Amino acid sequence: MKLHLYNTLSKEKELFEPIDPSIVGFYYCGPTVYWTQHIGNLRGATCADLVLRTLSYNGYKTKMVRNYTDVGHLVSDEDAGEDKMDKAARRDKMSPNEIAQKYIASYEKDTASISLLEPDVKPRATDHIEEMIEIVGTLIKKGFAYETDLAVYFDVSKATNYTKLSGQVLSKNLAGAGSGEIEDSNKKNPHDFVLWFFAAGTHEHAIQTWKSPFNSSLVPLGHGFPGWHIECSAMSKKYLGSTFDIHMGGIEHVPVHHTNEIAQSEAVNGAPLCNYWLHNEHLLVDNGKMAKSVGTSYCLDDITAKGFDPLTLRYLFLTAHYRSKQNFTWESLEQARTAYNKIRTFVEEHLSAEKGEVLKDYEKLFLEAVNDDINIPKGLAVVWTMIRDNTQKPENIIATLFQFDKVLGLGLSSIKKTQGEVPDAIHILVNEREVARKEKNWQESDRIRDEINKLGYEIQDSDTGPKIEPKVK
Secondary structure, rough: OOOOEEEEEEEEEEOOOOEEOOEEEEEEOOOOOOOOOEEEHHHHHHHHHHHHHHHHHOOOOOHHHHHHHOOOOOOOOOOOOOOOOOOOHHOOOHHHHHHHHHHHHHHHHHHHOOOOOOOOOOOHHHHHHHHHHHHHHHHHHHHOOEOOOOOOEEEEHOOOOOOOOOOOOOOOOOOOOOHHOOOOOOOOOOEEEEEEEEOOOOOOOOOOOOOOOOOOOOOEEEEEEEEEHHHHHHHHHHHOEEEEEEEEEEEEHHHHHHHHHHHHHHHHHOOOEEEEEEOOOOOOOEEEEEEOHOOOOOOOHHHHHOOOOOHHHHHHHHOOOOOOOOEEHHHHHHHHHHHHHHHHHHHHHHHOOOOOOOOOHHHHHHHHHHEEOOHHHHHHHHHHHHOOOOOOHHHHHHHHHHHHHHHHHHOOOOOOOOOOOOHHHHHHHHHHHHHHHHOOOOOOHHHHHHHHHHHEEEEEEEOOOOOEEEEEO
């Protein structure tokens, strides 16, 4: 089965046909680097990683761009409020550049921990101001944009089918509705959105500003900063061209950010922005939205502090389709840990010097699954059926697992034969149990002990620490 992807623009699955078969252009909307990214952001990045790995599994070479927004993203996803980077700089008493460097490093540490492949290009918005100014100037010349004393706006009335991605009917709640700090009586249309903010008037205290050729009677040379949406249009064009293959991001970007990207890019380039729009759904926590106010906006450090391996979180992400909402609970993470450790234990116990052969029938089933709009949960079902297939030689199952792991990214090929020693997966569980015991979480401690027993090992507590031995059969 050839690769099919669900295109948000057409609202249906489509056969993937790249513009240039020798290289697939893939742009992923990366984070605004003003804070530690929560696990919902990491789930989105993992979804993109699975698309990237599936493309590679199908033999495509790729050029992936994952941007960092370090200016222009206001506290509202629309055109209202303070710049998130400025707000973080004042909060942490650091410069915006220092804030960006700090949280980019934190994000990349997390993405490496959950085995995300590195993108080919990781551009920062502030390094591409000239390209943004050039696009805004072209939009003004072509009649798609206009200037007021407060900003340069994109005129949505000039766009062709402005809401074609979302399918929404324009309402006052859409982008550029003129709410909050940027209320501008000179806007031609309440839905027009900002391409360039002038510092005067509404953003006089902005920390990051640049001179531009745009006019404002309130400030010479249009001193200001770019809007959030223009950044991705500039960076994607520079690295992937006017039209590229795949653009991906969270479902929340559909009505505002990606809608505006399409309008401004297609206006300036006279061509489609990309051919396939992919969007991942949200990660919920206890069936609710993640929120700092109620302590459910978890980051990866919260996961590891409770003794979980970061790849356990990745395994959990694999159990839900990228276009489906996924509900995070500590119980679901424990279930993911049990499943992941069973796979690791199988590999550790059946590694042999004899190199196995890939099981073609199972590989066909796996490829059919992942090529059906990146259906990783169905691919995992193939994995478990194969592991339980007693008619197959273990070394062949291992070889096939390693092949599948090129997509799954669970680090299975790095596992080494234990040769009678206690498997790494058991040591991980023992360490997690020790964390639970230190926290006096006896219920969790007992649960992990039971899991260790089910995997064929016994644990004995002593004054010098836990001792692990295989169960006597």
